[in-house]
Amino acid sequence: MSEHPAESGKKVYLQYAKILAVLATLTVTMIFIGESPLAQAPKVFLLLLGSCTKAMLIIFYFMHLRFEHKGLVLTVLVGIFVTSVLMFLVPAYDGGYILEHSLYK
Incomplete structure (x- = not known):
């Protein structure tokens, strides 16, 4: 039997909440990386990697390209x-x- 609309809606909101938590965690991690005493090249690489990851999460989930x-x-x-x-x-x-x-x- 199919799910009730309320249950389906809760799953969608839960998925968005998880993605939001991942984005917030990445943002905080990137702030710490930016302020860390790492050498410039690894710092830039890690920040670019984090930015690309965040962009892909936003594109695929919040802009619905995954579907x-x-x-x-x-x-x-x-x-x-x-x-x-x-x-x-x-x-x-x-x-x-x-x-x-x-x-x-």
Whole structure:
């Protein structure tokens, strides 16, 4: 027999609460990583990894892409990837100006 709508709704809210708890935990962890005395390169890597993980959780659960057709999901993910690559390549194409005038020399 099928579930009652109230039971189904509770499962959905419970799933969102779990995702929210994971996002909050990742956020607090990232704050501690940012303030930690780690070297710059591992710190940046860990923060980028945490940010990507949080973005994927939001995209798949809160934007409901987990339940969409695979073609739509692939289109969105390819768009995000292309945009991310362009965000790094376009500034890098400025002839090295950013690298020459960096604050972290």
